[in-house]
Amino acid sequence: MRFFFAILCVMSFIVAACGLNTVQCECPTLSPTVTFTITDSATGDKIQDPVFSVDGASANGQCIGVFPDDAGPDAGPICNQWRVTLPVGHSTVTVGATGYQTQTFGFDTAMSGGCCSSGTQLNQQVALSH
Numbered sequence: 001m002r003f004f005f006a007i008l009c010v011m012s013f014i015v016a017a018c019g020l021n022t023v024q025c026e027c028p029t030l031s032p033t034v035t036f037t038i039t040d041s042a043t044g045d046k047i048q049d050p051v052f053s054v055d056g057a058s059a060n061g062q063c064i065g066v067f068p069d070d071a072g073p074d075a076g077p078i079c080n081q082w083r084v085t086l087p088v089g090h091s092t093v094t095v096g097a098t099g100y101q102t103q104t105f106g107f108d109t110a111m112s113g114g115c116c117s118s119g120t121q122l123n124q125q126v127a128l129s130h
Contacts, residue, residue, distance in 0.1 A: 025115040032086040032109035032119030035064070036095060041127035050128075052084050053094045059084055088119065100128035 038047045052059040065080030084093060086109050096102035109120035 027116040029111075029116070030118040030121070032088060032111070032121070033083050034086055034093065034105075034107055034122040034124055036061070036082045036084065036124050036126055037080070038082060038095060038097070038126045038128065040100075041129040046078050046080065047097045047100065047128055048078060050082060050095055050097045052082070054084065054086060055091050059093075086119070086122075095126050095128070097128055100130060103128065 036050070036052075038050050039045060040047055050061060052061045061082035061084050063079035063081075064083050066078070086093070086107055088109055088111055090106065090108050092104060092106050094102050094104045103126055105124060107120075107122055109122070111117050111119050
């Protein structure tokens with residue numbers, strides 16, 4: 001009976017220890033993204049209102065790095081860069097703007113494992129031409 005009691009105590013300790021090993025993630029998971037800097041190939045000026053598609057589907061670009069436009073009060077701010085969220089794996093991104101030829105890029109992304117995982121963060125320069 002003492003032998004049975006000893007095994008029961010050891011098993012209880014193992015089960016309790018396993019329950020203490022769970023970790024709660026306290027930070028967000030970052031999806032894979034690509035940050036585009038989009039300019040006019042002839043002038044080098046930033047292109048406003050670009051359009052994006054990821055694997056053939058329309059995608060939103062997040063304007064980052066806004067700075068004031070010196071052209072006048074009606075021109076509005078200029079986006080320095082545009083961030084697009086990508087799926088994990090291989091994806092094809094097309095970048096365009098009104099009056100410009102589109103360009104297509106292929107990207108391979110992954111996620112780091114574990115808590116607070118982060119996806120591949122990429123940068124791409126784009127010079128669009130008429």
